[in-house]
Amino acid sequence: xxxxxxxGGKRLQGQTRIQxxxxxxxPILAATLLIDGTCEIENCPNISDVRHMIRLLESxxxxxxxxxxxxxxxxxxxxxxxxxxxxxxxxxSSIMLLGALLARIGSVSMQYPGGCVIGSRPIDLHLxxxxxxxxxxxxxxxxxxxETKALVGTYHRLPFVSVGATENLLLAAVLAKGDTIIxxxxxxxxxxxxxxxxxxxxxKIEGAGTSRLVIHxxxxxxxxxxxxxxxxxxxxxxxxxxxxSGGEIFLKEAPCIQMQSIIRVAEEMGAILEESKDGLLVICxxxxxxxxKLQTDSYPGFPTDIQSAFLTALTVADGRSIMEETIFENRxxxxxxxxxxxxxxxxxxxxxxxxxxxRLQGALIQAEELRxxxxxxxxxxxxDGVTTVTNCHFIERGYEDIxxxxxxxxxxxxxxxxxxxxx
Ligand code: UD1
Numbered sequence: 001x002x003x004x005x006x007x008g009g010k011r012l013q014g015q016t017r018i019q020x021x022x023x024x025x026x027p028i029l030a031a032t033l034l035i036d037g038t039c040e041i042e043n044c045p046n047i048s049d050v051r052h053m054i055r056l057l058e059s060x061x062x063x064x065x066x067x068x069x070x071x072x073x074x075x076x077x078x079x080x081x082x083x084x085x086x087x088x089x090x091x092x093s094s095i096m097l098l099g100a101l102l103a104r105i106g107s108v109s110m111q112y113p114g115g116c117v118i119g120s121r122p123i124d125l126h127l128x129x130x131x132x133x134x135x136x137x138x139x140x141x142x143x144x145x146x147e148t149k150a151l152v153g154t155y156h157r158l159p160f161v162s163v164g165a166t167e168n169l170l171l172a173a174v175l176a177k178g179d180t181i182i183x184x185x186x187x188x189x190x191x192x193x194x195x196x197x198x199x200x201x202x203x204k205i206e207g208a209g210t211s212r213l214v215i216h217x218x219x220x221x222x223x224x225x226x227x228x229x230x231x232x233x234x235x236x237x238x239x240x241x242x243x244x245s246g247g248e249i250f251l252k253e254a255p256c257i258q259m260q261s262i263i264r265v266a267e268e269m270g271a272i273l274e275e276s277k278d279g280l281l282v283i284c285x286x287x288x289x290x291x292x293k294l295q296t297d298s299y300p301g302f303p304t305d306i307q308s309a310f311l312t313a314l315t316v317a318d319g320r321s322i323m324e325e326t327i328f329e330n331r332x333x334x335x336x337x338x339x340x341x342x343x344x345x346x347x348x349x350x351x352x353x354x355x356x357x358x359r360l361q362g363a364l365i366q367a368e369e370l371r372x373x374x375x376x377x378x379x380x381x382x383x384d385g386v387t388t389v390t391n392c393h394f395i396e397r398g399y400e401d402i403x404x405x406x407x408x409x410x411x412x413x414x415x416x417x418x419x420x421x422x423x
Pocket of ligand 1 (some may be wrong): 329
């Protein structure tokens with residue numbers, strides 16, 4: 001079943017619970033490698049990126065048990081391993097294993113990580129930072145070998161904000177000798193979650209949630225139980241579904257505090273939002289207003305991961321919107337698919353100009369990456385007639401069951417068989 005068929009054009013009504021965060025759980029699973037013993041990770045989303053990360057951990061002799069939403073990771077005796085290349089290459093988060101493995105076993109051989117086709121996504125900041133901490137890295141065409149006798153704390157100032165590089169250096173630093181300072185660190189809530197996990201396990205970290213992290217290396221970390229916070233990007237996607245189709249929905253456990261930039265933009269477009277400790281109520285009956293300028297940015301700015309979903313909603317807004325992507329250079333890959341549905345969009349490098357139209361028409365369209373794929377499903381939900389979104393394995397990287405969630409919000413959709421199209 002690799003496609004989603006949507007019968008669109010209906011207003012939304014209903015509620016759904018927001019799953020655990022993909023971008024929080026992946027580095028935390030990597031962080032369990034730093035700990036000798038068994039960690040329990042609760043509220044772990046059952047998405048394909050997590051299944052790949054588990055496979056990678058198993059390839060290092062970790063034992064993994066999943067009981068419902070809880071994943072137990074027994075690290076025990078770690079070993080040098082052959083990481084399955086398909087799991088390394090399918091997601092960029094496999095690079096998170098680098099800092100943790102260097103800290104635990106001192107050497108790593110791996111292929112370059114993969115991930116979404118949304119830009120070049122190099123790993124130079126990760127490698128430069130680790131070299132400064134005493135790691136020798138031999139780069140080859142398709143991968144690299146990294147080795148260290150001992151990681152040593154040092155001073156880093158990231159030339160630009162990188163979520164992954166901040167996390168990798170953090171993972172390398174917690175067991176390093178001495179102190180590490182990371183300036184211009186990313187401030188994404190998922191980094192705060194990683195810090196919270198590590199601190200609970202015995203790490204000494206100051207400045208969690210700020211752009212200056214100070215890590216005092218410790219000898220050892222201890223097994224813990226940790227609950228993964230709700231996924232702000234999944235919650236933002238469903239909020240955007242309501243902006244697209246109109247209606248009234250409740251997103252149970254949506255992490256409202258982490259969603260402030262998304263909430264503000266939705267309000268600017270004319271939605272009414274009510275935040276509570278139980279979740280987020282979204283009400284949207286008027287035609288959406290266009291946005292004179294929306295720009296993605298690192299946290300607390302408007303997330304690049306939500307850009308496609310809002311771009312989709314703006315295709316039916318009243319007037320002309322302008323959106324600028326500042327993080328990844330190749331993140332408008334859904335535009336030709338939306339154009340097939342009647343959307344009026346022009347791309348000028350990293351800027352899109354969207355002239356809102358009254359309605360989109362159902363079409364056969366193809367997902368090419370995770371967040372863009374989810375946005376195409378939202379487009380189908382608001383379009384007249386039937387839309388089929390193919391290549392939905394991309395969406396399964398980050399959404400446990402987007403069809404089930406959208407059905408709970410009143411959308412008529414189903415999974416169907418469709419051949420995978422290689423891109
Ligand atoms: C993480 C998120 C991803 C999100 C992105 C930006 C996870 C698993 N993924 O990705 O969902 O879209 O943050 O919020 O948490 N860069 C370099 N060299 C490096 C590292 C990054 O040039 O060594 C560039 C990237 O190409 C990109 C920018 O820095 O243009 C930001 O990337 P980064 O924050 O590192 O993104 P990821 O950690 O890959």
